[in-house]
Amino acid sequence: MAGRRALPQADNKAKRRIGKLRKLIEHHNYLYYTRNSPEISDREYDRLFAELESLERHYPQFASPDSPTRRVGEKKLEGFPSITHRIPMLSISNTYSQSEVREFDARVKKLLGTTKPIEYVVEMKVDGVAVALRYEHGGLRYGATRGDGVRGDDITPNIKTLRSVPRFLENDKKQTGTVLEVRGEVFLNKKSFERLNKEREKEGGPLFANPRNATAGSLKLLDPRITARRPLDIFIYAVGETDYKLPRTHWEVLKMLEQLGLQVNRNRWLCRSIDKVIAISEEWETKRKNLEYEIDGLVIKVNDLATHKRLGTTAKSPRWMAAYKFSAEQAVTKLKDIILQVGRTGAVTPVAILEQVFLSGSHISRATLHNAEEIARKDIRIGDQVVIEKGGEVIPKVVEPVTSLRTGKEKKFKFPERCPSCGSPLKKSQFEVAIRCENIACPGQIKERIRHFARRDAMDIEGLGDVVVEQLVDKSLVKDVADLYTLTLDQVTSLERMGKKSAQNLLDGIERSKSRPLHAFIFALGIRFVGVQSARLLAQHFGSFERLQQCRLEEIETIEGIGSVMAESIHAFFSTSSNLRVIEKLKKLSVVPKKDTAAAPRRAEHPAFANKTFVLTGTLALMARHEAQQKIESLGGKVSSSISGKTDFVVVGEEPGSKYTKARELGIKILSERDLLKLFESV
Numbered sequence: 001m002a003g004r005r006a007l008p009q010a011d012n013k014a015k016r017r018i019g020k021l022r023k024l025i026e027h028h029n030y031l032y033y034t035r036n037s038p039e040i041s042d043r044e045y046d047r048l049f050a051e052l053e054s055l056e057r058h059y060p061q062f063a064s065p066d067s068p069t070r071r072v073g074e075k076k077l078e079g080f081p082s083i084t085h086r087i088p089m090l091s092i093s094n095t096y097s098q099s100e101v102r103e104f105d106a107r108v109k110k111l112l113g114t115t116k117p118i119e120y121v122v123e124m125k126v127d128g129v130a131v132a133l134r135y136e137h138g139g140l141r142y143g144a145t146r147g148d149g150v151r152g153d154d155i156t157p158n159i160k161t162l163r164s165v166p167r168f169l170e171n172d173k174k175q176t177g178t179v180l181e182v183r184g185e186v187f188l189n190k191k192s193f194e195r196l197n198k199e200r201e202k203e204g205g206p207l208f209a210n211p212r213n214a215t216a217g218s219l220k221l222l223d224p225r226i227t228a229r230r231p232l233d234i235f236i237y238a239v240g241e242t243d244y245k246l247p248r249t250h251w252e253v254l255k256m257l258e259q260l261g262l263q264v265n266r267n268r269w270l271c272r273s274i275d276k277v278i279a280i281s282e283e284w285e286t287k288r289k290n291l292e293y294e295i296d297g298l299v300i301k302v303n304d305l306a307t308h309k310r311l312g313t314t315a316k317s318p319r320w321m322a323a324y325k326f327s328a329e330q331a332v333t334k335l336k337d338i339i340l341q342v343g344r345t346g347a348v349t350p351v352a353i354l355e356q357v358f359l360s361g362s363h364i365s366r367a368t369l370h371n372a373e374e375i376a377r378k379d380i381r382i383g384d385q386v387v388i389e390k391g392g393e394v395i396p397k398v399v400e401p402v403t404s405l406r407t408g409k410e411k412k413f414k415f416p417e418r419c420p421s422c423g424s425p426l427k428k429s430q431f432e433v434a435i436r437c438e439n440i441a442c443p444g445q446i447k448e449r450i451r452h453f454a455r456r457d458a459m460d461i462e463g464l465g466d467v468v469v470e471q472l473v474d475k476s477l478v479k480d481v482a483d484l485y486t487l488t489l490d491q492v493t494s495l496e497r498m499g500k501k502s503a504q505n506l507l508d509g510i511e512r513s514k515s516r517p518l519h520a521f522i523f524a525l526g527i528r529f530v531g532v533q534s535a536r537l538l539a540q541h542f543g544s545f546e547r548l549q550q551c552r553l554e555e556i557e558t559i560e561g562i563g564s565v566m567a568e569s570i571h572a573f574f575s576t577s578s579n580l581r582v583i584e585k586l587k588k589l590s591v592v593p594k595k596d597t598a599a600a601p602r603r604a605e606h607p608a609f610a611n612k613t614f615v616l617t618g619t620l621a622l623m624a625r626h627e628a629q630q631k632i633e634s635l636g637g638k639v640s641s642s643i644s645g646k647t648d649f650v651v652v653g654e655e656p657g658s659k660y661t662k663a664r665e666l667g668i669k670i671l672s673e674r675d676l677l678k679l680f681e682s683v
C-alpha cells in the first residue's frame with residue numbers, strides 16, 4: 001500500500017519552507033485584515049508571497065488548495081476584515097426529481113463498489129445565508145460569511161447579536177480538542193421577515209425581496225445595533241476545521257453539536273435506505289408551506305463519516321451529499337406589457353411586465369419570455385392572465401396564458417422591426433431564434449457590456465450601478481469599457497446626484513479593478529458563451545492574455561470543458577476588429593492582467609500521461625484528489641471514476657476501496673501516490 005515514504009532531502013527542505021511561508025503569510029494576513037495592524041511592509045509581504053509562489057511552481061507536489069497563493073480573492077465588503085476558511089465552504093450538487101435522487105444513491109453505491117443500502121441523514125435545506133463559526137477553547141472566536149468559499153467576511157459583531165449563537169460551548173471540557181469550527185445557516189423566519197418589511201414600508205425604505213435577502217442584508221450591516229433588532233436565527237449543520245474527536249456518523253455529530261449547546265434543526269431523519277429519503281421528500285413537498293421558515297429543499301447526507309472520506313469531493317461539492325430541490329412554485333398574474341431588452345451581444349429579448357405577485361418568497365414584477373417565437377407559439381397576449389414559475393435561483397418565467405380567463409380585450413404582441421435602443425433594423429439569423437441588433441455602437445448594447453464588465457465576479461467595480469452606466473453612455477462619456485479608465489473626476493461629478501466623494505469612490509473602484517485576476521478579466525470581456533467557469537479554464541490553460549488572444553481555434557478546442565461552439569465564439573471574438581480596438585485601448589491603460597497568478601502554470605502534454613486513463617482510489621496523503629486530477633489532465637491524461645478495460649493506471653491511496661481489488665483482478669498497472677508524484681516530477 002502507498003504509505004508515506006521518506007522524501008529526498010531537497011524536497012524535504014522545500015516542503016518545510018513552503019509550510020513555514022504559508023503560516024507566515026496567514027499570520028500577516030490576519031494582522032493586516034483582522035487586526036488592522038500589519039507588522040511588515042507591503043513590499044516584505046510581496047517578497048514572502050513571491051517566494052512561496054516560486055517554490056510551489058518548482059515543487060508542484062506540495063501544492064495545496066489551502067495555500068494563500070491559491071485564493072482567488074473575491075473582494076471583501078468594505079468595512080469587514082477577511083477570514084480564510086482553511087477548509088473551503090463548498091456547495092451542494094442539486095437533484096430535482098425522485099429519479100435524480102435515485103441516481104445520486106446509485107452513484108454513491110457505484111463509487112463505493114457496493115449494492116447494499118446506504119444510510120442517509122435528511123435535513124431541511126433552509127434558505128438563508130451560510131456562515132462559519134469558530135470556537136477556540138470553548139469560546140466564540142469569530143463568525144464569518146461563506147464569501148467565495150475560501151475567503152469570507154468577518155462578521156463577528158453581527159453574529160454575536162444572534163441569541164441562538166452561544167458565546168461559550170457547554171460541556172466542552174469533555175472534549176480533548178481546542179478548535180471547533182461549525183457551519184450553519186442564518187435565516188429570518190417568515191413572520192419576522194414580513195414584520196421587517198412592514199416597518200420598512202412605513203418608513204418609506206426599500207423592501208427586501210425575500211427572507212434570504214433580508215438575512216444577507218442584516219448580516220452585512222456595519223452597525224451591529226441595527227442587526228440586533230432583526231431577529232436572526234441559525235441552524236448548525238456541519239463541522240468545519242476541528243481537532244475534536246468526532247463520532248463515527250453525521251447523525252451523532254449533530255447530537256454532539258446539540259450537546260455543546262449549538263442549535264441544530266430538529267427536523268432531521270435517519271434513513272436506512274434511499275426509499276425512506278424519497279418518502280420524506282414527497283411528504284415535505286407540500287408540508288414545507290406550514291414551516292415557520294423558508295426551505296428550498298432537503299439535504300441528503302451519507303451518514304458514515306469514514307465513507308465521506310472515501311467518496312471525497314469534486315472541485316465544487318462533496319460527493320457524499322446532494323440537495324433535493326422542490327419543484328418550482330407557480331402563480332397567476334396579469335401580463336401588463338411586453339418590453340424589449342437589448343443584451344450585450346445585441347440579442348433583443350422580450351420581457352414580461354407583470355402585476356406584482358408574491359411567489360416563492362419574492363415579489364415578482366418581471367419575467368422572461370425568452371423570444372418572439374415562444375410568444376407566438378404559446379399565443380401570449382398583452383392583458384392575459386399568465387402562469388408564472390420560479391425555481392430556486394433562476395429568473396421567473398412565463399409558462400403559459402390562462403386562456404379561459406380572457407376577456408377579449410387582450411392584444412397580440414407584434415415584435416418591432418427596429419432596435420428599441422438605437423433604431424437600427426433588427427435581424428433574425430436562420431441559425432438561431434434570437435433577434436439581433438447588429439449595430440455594435442448601439443447604446444443599449446454598450447450599457448449591457450459595461451454592466452457585465454463591472455460585475456462582482458468580473459472586474460468588480462463598486463459604485464458602477466445601473467443609473468451611473470445609463471448616464472455615462474447617454475452623455476457619450478463612455479463608448480466602450482476602456483473609456484471607463486479615462487474618466488476624470490470632473491466628468492463623473494457632472495452626473496446627476498453624484499457628489500465628489502462618491503465620484504472619487506467610483507474612480508478608485510475603477511482603478512482597483514486593474515488588479516483583478518486574469519480569469520475575471522476574460523469573463524468581463526463578455527465573450528458569448530464564456531461564463532465564469534470557462535473563463536477560469538481559459539486562464540489556467542493559457543496563463544497569459546497574450547497567449548489566449550493569439551491562440552488558434554484548434555488549440556481552444558482541445559481544452560477539456562470548452563466545446564466547439566464556445567471555441568468558435570472565442571476565436572471570432574478575437575478576430576473582430578472592433579473588439580481588438582478595445583483590447584488595444586485596455587492594454588495601453590494597463591487594464592489587461594500581465595499573467596494569471598491564480599492559475600496553475602501550463603504544461604504541455606506528456607507521453608507518460610497523454611491519452612492515458614487514470615483511476616484514483618483511497619485517500620491521497622500528499623496532495624488533494626482534485627489536484628492530482630487537475631495535474632493529470634493538464635498533462636493530457638484522463639481521470640475516470642470507474643475501472644474498465646480502458647483504464648491504464650490505478651493510483652492507490654490509503655484505505656483504498658474495491659477498485660484496488662478490481663484493478664488487481666484485471667491486471668491493471670497499480671501506482672502508489674509516491675509513484676504518481678515521481679511521474680509528475682519526471683515531466
Ligand code: IVH
Nearest residue numbers: 090091092123124125126129130185237299
Ligand atoms: S451542508 C457543502 N446542510 O445550502 C455544503 N447546507 O445550496 C455544505 N444549506 O451553502 C452544506 N441547509 O448554505 C448543508 N442542512 C443543510 C443546509 C445547507 C441549507 C445551504 C448552505 C449551502 C447551500 C447550498
